[in-house]
Amino acid sequence: MTALENLVQNLARLPGIGPKSASRIAYHLIKTDAAYNKQLGLNIATIQEQVFPCSICGSFTEIDPCPICEDHSRDRSQLCIVEAPQDVITLQSSGAFNGLYHVLGGAISPLDGIGPENLSFAKMLKRISEGQFKEIIIATNPTEEGDTTALYIRHILKDRQDLTITRLASGLPIGGDLEYADRITLARSLRGRVQF
Amino acid sequence: MTALENLVQNLARLPGIGPKSASRIAYHLIKTDAAYNKQLGLNIATIQEQVFPCSICGSFTEIDPCPICEDHSRDRSQLCIVEAPQDVITLQSSGAFNGLYHVLGGAISPLDGIGPENLSFAKMLKRISEGQFKEIIIATNPTEEGDTTALYIRHILKDRQDLTITRLASGLPIGGDLEYADRITLARSLRGRVQF
Structure with missing residues (x-):
């Protein structure tokens, strides 16, 4: 060759x-x-x-622990759970979140042979039990696998009545057009309609 | 950064x-x-x-002169003129041509500031005058710039009555659909219709 x-x-x-x-x-x-x-x-x-995964949160970093985990000006009462390291970068670029992150390393997908044991749930539970978190924000993708993963997280945290568990809102993308929205997105945004 | x-x-x-x-x-x-x-x-x-351009034909090679220029089993009476080195690879992969190539290094495009002096026409004329070519096949792109370049080649070779000058046929792509052909391609394929 x-x-x-x-x-x-x-x-x-x-x-x-x-x-x-x-x-x-x-x-x-x-x-x-x-x-x-x-x-x-x-x-x-x-x-x-x-560039490698942070030993605490799993997001991409050039120093360990990563600057987000080390930043004591961030809100240590909020933990945002994402599937992949790049999701941290995307959420950070939105500028709308100032808490900590936890990267699962994927989503539960039995068809692809990915079960809870392949994702960093044990580490997540350890962080939650040792930290001072008040809110767990589930930011898995709005897909079947992401939904399954979100349900699983709610399930394994059901004994922690002190924690507020939330999930990112699904609905019409801003700047989108009703006419071009798919049926499932439209149904979700109707079901999740908010007081205006 | x-x-x-x-x-x-x-x-x-x-x-x-x-x-x-x-x-x-x-x-x-x-x-x-x-x-x-x-x-x-x-x-x-x-x-x-x-990988660098062949000192004779200008196509990409790892040894100089390139294996095509050095291959004495090829037909040395045919010279195919192309715009870019990758065109040689494309034509070679068709398996339909067994002569020699000459790469111009682009096409005449006054809007982009590319005139005949920026392309390897002098080298092409030298090769044609020193070689034993009988046919010059112009394989520039079927674009405005490619057409201009083809006309220019015909012009500078007009005194060589002994040479046959041809150009690749334009028309409907094989496997294409009349319905989806653009107007210009359709007009060209009508004008260039062949006896059947």
Whole structure:
């Protein structure tokens, strides 16, 4: 296999990159600035040494514990449970949450062979029992797997009557159009309608 | 800037990769096989040392001259003129051409400031005058720039009455549907209709 074929084949293993895009990117790399290639190559080769999961919350970090877990100006009474590390970045960029996070590492999905034992529930329970949390905000995805996971969390926390357990609201996306909303989203936003 | 932001920003400079895809790829790289990252990183960092344009025809190669220019079993009476090195790979994969290639390095496009002096026409004329070519096949893209370039090639070769100058046929793509063909393609395929 030639260097070009090798590059195309490795690029095509990235998510969302098919063989055509991989070829296009490879041709671009042959013609582009050599210094940029060296830098991108180094970025990719070393990213796992530089970015890893926080030992407390599981979100991506470059120092352990992560800056969010270490930030004592954050509200330590709220814990937001998410499926994946990138969800922390997305929620942080919304600027609407100032508590702590816990990353499960996925959602319960029996069809994919992912049960509660494959996710970091034990660690979550330990954090909740040792912390001063008053509210647990479940921010799993609004999918079947995310719903199952949310129900499971409510179930394993049912003895903690002192905790408020909430879940992110589902409904019409802002800037969306009723006409283009799918039936299930519309039904959920009707069921969850709020006083105005 | 953190290592993750740096990686995302560099990935987003690749063609066809926006900020969202770049993030998705970066998250994937953090979790995937470390050996694969090292290999892909090295591929990208070293591709320009390994793959470069052939000094004769301009197509991508790992040895100079390229295997196509050096292959004496190929038909040296046919020269196929293309815009970009990747066009050589595409034409080669069709298996329908067994002559030699010449890569112009683009197409004439006054709006983008690309005139004939920016393309390898001088080298092309030298090859044609020194070679034993009987047919020049113009395989520029069926676009305005490609058409202009094709007309220019015909113009600069007009004194070579001994050469047959041809151009790739334009028309309906095989497997396509009349209903979905655009007007210009349809008009071209009508004008260029062939005896059946």
